[in-house]
Every structure is written in C-alpha cells, then in structure tokens.
Amino acid sequence: MSSDTTAAHGHAEEVSVWPLVISAGILFALPFAFALQFVYHNGLMAALSLGLGVPMIVLGIVGWTREAIGTAGPAEGLTPPAMGWFILAEALIFLSFFATYWVLRLSSPAWPPEGTPEMPILLPAIMTVVLVSSSFTIHWAEERAEKGDRNGFLKWLLISMGLGVAFLAMSATEWSHLIHEGFVPGSNVYSTSFFSITGFHGAHVVVGLGIFVAMLIPALRGTLSDGLIRSGSMYWHFVDIIWLFVVSQVYYW
Amino acid sequence: MATLREWIFTTDHKKVGILYLIGSIAAFGVAGIMALLMRAELSAPGPTLTDNPTDYNVWLYFHGAAMILGFQIPALTGFLANFLVPLQIGAKDVAFPRLNALSVWLFYAGIILALMTFIIPDPPDVMWTGYPPYSEISVGNTAFYSFTVLLLGFASILGGVNFLTTITFMRAPGLGWNKLNIFTWSTFAAFILQLIFVPVLGTAVTMIMFDKYLGTHFFTPDQGGDVLIYQNLFWFYSHPAVYVILLPFIGIVFDIVATFARNRVFNYKMVVYGGMGGIVLLAGEVWIHHLYVTGMPDWLRVGQMVTTLLISVPVGLLFIGLVGTLYKGSIELKTPMLYAVSVIFLMLIGGLTGIPLAMTALDIHVSDSYFIVGHFHYVMAVSGTFAIFGGVYYLYPKMTGRMYNETIGKISFWISFVGVNIIFFPMMMAGLAGMPRRYWDYSQFEGLEGYHQIMSVGAALIGIGFFLALINWIQALFTGEKAPDNPWGSRSLEWTTTSPPGHGNWPEIPKIAPEWHPYGYGEDAPDPVGGGSLSPAAARERER
Numbered sequence: 011m012s013s014d015t016t017a018a019h020g021h022a023e024e025v026s027v028w029p030l031v032i033s034a035g036i037l038f039a040l041p042f043a044f045a046l047q048f049v050y051h052n053g054l055m056a057a058l059s060l061g062l063g064v065p066m067i068v069l070g071i072v073g074w075t076r077e078a079i080g081t082a083g084p085a086e087g088l089t090p091p092a093m094g095w096f097i098l099a100e101a102l103i104f105l106s107f108f109a110t111y112w113v114l115r116l117s118s119p120a121w122p123p124e125g126t127p128e129m130p131i132l133l134p135a136i137m138t139v140v141l142v143s144s145s146f147t148i149h150w151a152e153e154r155a156e157k158g159d160r161n162g163f164l165k166w167l168l169i170s171m172g173l174g175v176a177f178l179a180m181s182a183t184e185w186s187h188l189i190h191e192g193f194v195p196g197s198n199v200y201s202t203s204f205f206s207i208t209g210f211h212g213a214h215v216v217v218g219l220g221i222f223v224a225m226l227i228p229a230l231r232g233t234l235s236d237g238l239i240r241s242g243s244m245y246w247h248f249v250d251i252i253w254l255f256v257v258s259q260v261y262y263w
Numbered sequence: 264m265a266t267l268r269e270w271i272f273t274t275d276h277k278k279v280g281i282l283y284l285i286g287s288i289a290a291f292g293v294a295g296i297m298a299l300l301m302r303a304e305l306s307a308p309g310p311t312l313t314d315n316p317t318d319y320n321v322w323l324y325f326h327g328a329a330m331i332l333g334f335q336i337p338a339l340t341g342f343l344a345n346f347l348v349p350l351q352i353g354a355k356d357v358a359f360p361r362l363n364a365l366s367v368w369l370f371y372a373g374i375i376l377a378l379m380t381f382i383i384p385d386p387p388d389v390m391w392t393g394y395p396p397y398s399e400i401s402v403g404n405t406a407f408y409s410f411t412v413l414l415l416g417f418a419s420i421l422g423g424v425n426f427l428t429t430i431t432f433m434r435a436p437g438l439g440w441n442k443l444n445i446f447t448w449s450t451f452a453a454f455i456l457q458l459i460f461v462p463v464l465g466t467a468v469t470m471i472m473f474d475k476y477l478g479t480h481f482f483t484p485d486q487g488g489d490v491l492i493y494q495n496l497f498w499f500y501s502h503p504a505v506y507v508i509l510l511p512f513i514g515i516v517f518d519i520v521a522t523f524a525r526n527r528v529f530n531y532k533m534v535v536y537g538g539m540g541g542i543v544l545l546a547g548e549v550w551i552h553h554l555y556v557t558g559m560p561d562w563l564r565v566g567q568m569v570t571t572l573l574i575s576v577p578v579g580l581l582f583i584g585l586v587g588t589l590y591k592g593s594i595e596l597k598t599p600m601l602y603a604v605s606v607i608f609l610m611l612i613g614g615l616t617g618i619p620l621a622m623t624a625l626d627i628h629v630s631d632s633y634f635i636v637g638h639f640h641y642v643m644a645v646s647g648t649f650a651i652f653g654g655v656y657y658l659y660p661k662m663t664g665r666m667y668n669e670t671i672g673k674i675s676f677w678i679s680f681v682g683v684n685i686i687f688f689p690m691m692m693a694g695l696a697g698m699p700r701r702y703w704d705y706s707q708f709e710g711l712e713g714y715h716q717i718m719s720v721g722a723a724l725i726g727i728g729f730f731l732a733l734i735n736w737i738q739a740l741f742t743g744e745k746a747p748d749n750p751w752g753s754r755s756l757e758w759t760t761t762s763p764p765g766h767g768n769w770p771e772i773p774k775i776a777p778e779w780h781p782y783g784y785g786e787d788a789p790d791p792v793g794g795g796s797l798s799p800a801a802a803r804e805r806e807r
Contacts, residue, residue: 025272033368041410048476092428099458106466196478199487
C-alpha cells in the first residue's frame with residue numbers, strides 16, 4: 011500500500027502517501043485542537059481533533075520509516091550533514107528563548123521575582139549526570155554499530171533510552187512539585203522562561219527518544235542503518251549540550 | 264498526463280515544485296483581492312465598502328501575511344527552487360524526496376489555515392507583524408496567525424535542510440561550485456538565511472500564543488514582560504526574510520537576463536561571493552532599523568544606520584552584475600526578459616528610496632507613513648512578484664511542454680507594469696504628504712484624496728494585468744504550441760533535457776564537460792554534456 015511504482019513517461023513514478031498523512035495530522039493535532047480548546051473553548055471538538063490528528067501523525071511516521079528502510083537511496087549517507095543543518099535551526103530556537111530570558115532577567119528590578127519558591131539544587135545535578143552519561147552511552151552504541159556489532163549496539167542503545175526516560179521522569183517530578191507549590195507558567199517572568207525553556211528541552215528529549223525507537227526497530231530486525239544512527243546520535247549530543255545551557259542559566263544562575 | 268493520485272502523493276521534485284506554484288498563486292490571488300478591497304475602501308474618504316474597521320484590519324492581515332509567507336517565499340524557495348535546482352545541478356531529484364513532499368503539504372496546511380480566516384469567527388486581525396500588546400488583547404484568533412507562521416516556517420526549514428544538502432552533495436560529476444547557475448547559488452544563500460532566522464520568528468509567534476492563551480508573561484509589561492523583545496525577535500527574522508525573497512528573485516533574474524542577452528554573467532565571482540555572500544553576512548545585523556521609533560539609545564541608532572547603509576554595497580554589486588550582463592548582449596525582449604529587465608528598474612527605485620530611509624534623521628519622520636509602504640512594495644513586493652512571473656514564463660515551456668501566448672504575455676506585462684508605477688510612486692508621495700499607513704479612513708487629513716484615487720486606478724490595472732497572465736498560463740496548457748526542449752537557446756543544463764522532463768530528469772546523470780559553463784555564450788561554446796554521452800534532447804537537436 012505504501013510505496014509503489016507506476017509506468018509513466020517511460021519512467022518509474024515514485025509516490026508516497028505518508029507526507030500528506032503527516033501534514034494533515036499536524037493540522038488537526040496542533041492548530042485545530044489548540045484553537046478549539048483555547049480560542050473557542052470547545053473541549054469536546056478539541057479532543058476529537060487531537061484524537062484524529064495524533065494517530066495520523068503516528069501512522070504516518072511508522073509508514074514512512076517502514077518505507078524508508080526498504081528503499082535506502084543515495085540519501086542514506088547524506089542524513090548526517092542534513093541533521094547538521096537541522097541542528098543549526100534548532101539551536102536558533104533555543105537561542106531565541108535564552109535571549110528573551112536574559113533580557114527579561116537583566117531588566118527586572120528584583121531577581122528572583124515575587125512568587126518564586128525555593129528552586130531544587132540536587133535534582134538538576136542528578137539530571138545533568140544522567141543526560142551527560144547518556145551522551146557517552148549513545149556514542150558507544152554508535153561505535154559498536156560501526157563495527158557491525160549488533161548486540162553491543164542494542165545494549166548501549168537501550169541503556170541510552172533508559173537514561174533518557176529517567177531524565178524525563180525526573181523532569182516531570184520536578185514540574186509537578188513546583189506546580190504544587192503554586193509556581194505555574196503564569197506566575198511571573200521567571201516561571202514563564204523556566205517552563206518554556208525546560209518544556210522545549212524536554213520536548214527535544216522526547217523527539218530524540220523517538221529517533222532512538224526508529225533506530226531500534228530496524229536493528230531488532232537485523233539491519234543497522236548507518237546514516238540514521240549517526241544523525242540520531244548527533245541530535246542526542248545536541249540535546250545534551252543544550253541541557254548544559256539550561257541547567258547553568260535557568261537553574262543555577 | 265499523470266493521474267491525480269500521482270500528483271497528490273508525488274515525491275518528484277518537479278511535481279512538488281508545481282504544487283508549490285499552484286498553492287502560492289492561489290495565495291497570491293486571494294491576497295491580491297484583499298489589496299483590491301483595501302484600495303476600493305480607500306478610493307474615497309470615509310466608509311465606502313465597509314463600516315467596520317476590523318474588516319479592513321483582516322484584509323490587511325491577510326494581504327501581508329499571505330503575500331509574504333504564502334506567495335513570495337513559497338513561490339521562490341518552493342516552486343522555483345524545487346523545479347529548477349535539481350535540473351541546474353544535474354541531479355535526478357533532491358536528496359530527500361519524501362521530506363520534500365512533507366514540506367509542500369505542510370505549506371498547504373499553512374495556506375488552508377490562512378484561508379480559514381474568512382470562515383472562522385473572530386478572524387486574526389494582527390497585520391503580518393502580530394505585534395503585542397494588540398495581538399494579545401485583540402478578540403481575533405491570534406492562534407491561527409501563529410500556527411500559519413509555524414507551519415510555513417517548518418516547511419521552509421525542512422526545505423532548507425533538503426536543498427542545502429542537495430546542492431552540496433548531489434551536483435553532477437564535473438559540476439564545480441564555480442559552474443553553478445546564479446539561481447542555484449541564490450537558493451543556497453537564501454536557505455542558509457532561512458535556517459538561521461525562521462526559528463527565531465517561530466519562537467516569537469509561539470511566545471505570543473503562550474502569552475495570550477496559556478497566561479505566560481513574555482510580552483505583558485504589567486507583569487515584567489517586554490513588548491520590545493517581540494519586535495526584536497520578529498525583525499531579526501523578518502528583515503532577513505527580505506533577503507530570502509531578494510536573493511532567489513535576483514537569481515532567477517540573472518538567469519533570464521543572461522539567457523535573453525546571450526551573454527556571460529558579468530563578474531560571476533563578484534556577484535556570487537561579493538553580492539550574495541555579502542548579503543548573507545550582513546543580513547542579520549540590520550534588523551534594528553525597523554525599531555528606530557520604538558525607542559533605543561542613539562549610539563545604537565547610528566550603528567544600525569551604518570550597517571543598513573552598508574548592505575547597499577552587496578546589492579549594488581548585484582546591480583553591476585545585471586547591467587554588465589546586459590551590456591553588449593544581443594538582447595531579445597521576450598516576455599520573461601521584459602519582466603526581468605523591469606525588475607532591475609523597479610528594484611532601483613525601491614533601492615534608492617531605501618537609502619534615505621536608512622538614515623535615522625529622515626526615517627523618524629516618515630516612519631509608519633505611506634512612504635515606507637511604497638518603498639518596500641517597490642523593492643520587495645513588486646520586484647519579487649515580477650521576477651516570479653518572469654520565472655514562470657521562462658520555465659513555462661519546460662514545465663508544461665507547451666508555449667504560452669507571447670502577445671498576451673507582453674500586453675499583460677505592460678498593463679501590470681504601468682499599474683504598479685501608478686500605485687506605488689504616488690504612494691510614496693502621499694506618504695511624504697503625511698498619509699500614515701494602516702488607516703482605513705483618511706477623512707481627517709487634508710488633500711490626500713487625489714493620491715488615493717490615482718492609487719486605486721493603479722490597483723485595478725494591476726488586477727487586470729495579473730489576471731491576463733493567469734488566463735494566458737491556463738489557456739496555453741490546452742492550446743499552446745508544443746515547446747521544443749530549448750526554446751530560448753540557453754546554455755544552461757536544465758534545457759538539455761526534454762520538455763517536460765521525465766521522472767529522473769535525464770536517462771542517466773549527465774557528465775559535465777570541463778570547458779562548459781552555464782553562461783558560456785559564444786561561437787565555440789561547448790555542449791554541457793561532454794564525454795560523448797549526449798543527452799537525448801541534445802542529440803535530437805544535433806540531428807536537426
């Protein structure tokens with residue numbers, strides 16, 4: 011169903027349904043659901059829209075990945091440089107958030123602003139250790155993959171995924187703790203920056219874990235896709251480096 | 264003809280490019296109708312078409328947002344880049360065809376969202392800038408504005424990743440960097456800018472949404488937020504966005520001018536490294552000139568004045584390249600060439616009015632007046648649109664395999680050319696006479712009615728001109744003569760394949776002869792494809 015070829019102009023025409031499915035899914039899951047919930051206050055329709063969009067995105071990504079495994083074209087080796095360009099764009103997102111945070115903080119009459127509880131000190135340190143070690147483990151996984159050692163690769167990949175999940179769990183614990191203390195995104199300019207920056211970083215960890223899953227599935231079936239592994243590992247290192255900025259600027263400064 | 268299914272699910276760069284063209288022309292049409300509505304409203308003082316100023320704001324919002332984000336950027340970096348770049352570098356397709364298809368459908372999602380402005384309750388009314396605090400307190404649906412920007416921006420970023428990789432790694436064997444067409448270079452430069460700057464705009468509009476709907480305080484002054492941060496983030500993208508538009512449109516103008524003047528590009532390396540490289544380097548250092556009147560220290564104003572003036576140097580190099588290419592060329596004024604030459608003229612007016620605007624002393628007085636509106640329509644809106652139209656005419660035979668009607672093409676060009684000058688030159692004069700921008704009613708100002716009436720006539724002319732062009736394109740699809748493979752006699756690689764090119768563009772990837780150059784016009788100019796492996800098109804040409 012996914013990919014097939016048709017004779018036209020005497021050449022094979024390549025088609026794929028998944029890009030369209032993913033785009034439509036994004037349209038329902040993000041703008042429609044958000045606007046229905048927050049602009050038009052229609053929770054039921056928002057839930058329906060989200061319920062329609064998210065499965066479309068998931069289905070699209072699964073179909074796309076399956077299709078891509080079968081047909082590794084010339085692009086396979088070009089994934090890492092493309093990931094490099096993508097990381098440049100991602101870095102600018104974080105730079106914008108940090109720049110905003112710096113301006114808000116430096117122009118604020120008092121810091122921390124009123125309504126800020128005592129911020130945890132130990133937990134971010136543990137989170138840093140966890141995330142930095144996951145950068146090492148994914149590097150080792152990549153090394154194993156280059157040597158063609160599938161079992162070694164799987165072992166280190168799973169450990170990295172475990173570390174990533176542990177990081178997210180700690181992040182979630184911390185968020186819920188702060189929210190219980192009344193520190194919510196709307197509390198003041200610090201909470202605004204804090205929740206946006208850690209939230210966006212957390213979202214990137216989730217995406218990184220998604221890429222790990224995309225690396226895991228073909229590996230379980232016996233194929234190691236080199237370009238994907240290298241670019242996935244690049245992305246994870248990037249997420250890790252961004253965390254160092256998050257922890258130094260938002261937590262400990 | 265390919266089936267509908269092959270169009271919708273296609274991953275072929277040429278079909279993706281044409282899908283971009285259809286979507287962006289649709290956006291152009293609706294945004295153009297908004298402009299006509301505004302001009303009709305302004306044709307007389309006081310309420311004419313509508314009694315509700317919010318209607319005017321919604322038209323203004325849609326006109327700006329759709330023209331820039333829905334028409335110009337997708338038409339240049341979507342349609343032209345997709346259709347032309349793989350053909351110009353001798354590649355079978357882009358590096359990531361499926362990602363390319365995702366880009367185009369995200370672009371369509373953005374267009375759909377933008378068009379929903381007309382059917383949803385409380386449509387967005389925040390101009391294309393979405394400045395807080397208004398965008399955060401307006402009853403309009405600012406979320407749709409933000410998401411339109413985010414979807415189109417994400418499509419652009421994916422396109423950028425794809426094209427930078429394609430141009431770097433997928434050039435045909437023997438096609439060195441110094442043999443790239445100017446258009447391919449300009450796409451490369453424009454996408455570097457997109458990758459650096461689009462994420463910043465995306466972040467800014469996300470913050471607006473967070474503020475308005477999730478209660479954060481980025482831009483709420485009473486809670487310690489700062490609206491000026493938004494203006495800085497917004498213009499940090501949106502000034503370079505001008506170059507994202509300028510670079511590809513000047514790139515396609517270079518290709519058209521070289522083809523129809525039968526001449527090499529004058530000072531190729533100066534144009535590429537000095538002109539385009541200079542713009543890329545300076546693009547990110549000038550945005551603060553959009554904030555001259557919103558309050559900043561004087562030393563910053565002076566610094567920004569210097570960088571803004573400095574950017575006229577690389578733009579000037581591009582002009583020298585264009586005029587030098589025309590000089591002693593054997594010029595043939597076909598429709599694409601008319602558009603290309605008119606771009607040189609229109610951009611000169613726009614560029615020369617931009618230099619005084621860079622001066623703080625003058626800018627403070629004409630800020631937010633029609634002078635600014637006239638200036639940026641000349642330098643970006645009209646020049647870019649004319650270059651896109653020239654590009655569509657230029658590539659029409661290659662895209663469709665048919666020729667458009669030359670007479671209608673020329674008539675429609677002259678009508679729109681006269682129209683744009685009738686509207687935008689008086690617009691600058693009205694600005695100097697005191698007409699502020701964004702007003703839906705000017706009855707409180709004396710003596711501006713004449714300007715507005717002339718402008719409204721010009722708008723009607725542009726409408727007719729562009730409508731004729733559209734009719735020409737649609738009609739030629741069915742009744743146009745069959746196009747030869749290289750109707751313009753260009754030396755460039757994209758004309759060596761069939762019209763329209765089949766899937767994969769060439770039977771096999773062309774090998775480039777060492778002495779060939781895309782602008783190598785002259786007596787003994789070699790064929791692009793050397794080593795005895797002539798493309799079928801070139802072989803057929805030779806047999807004749």
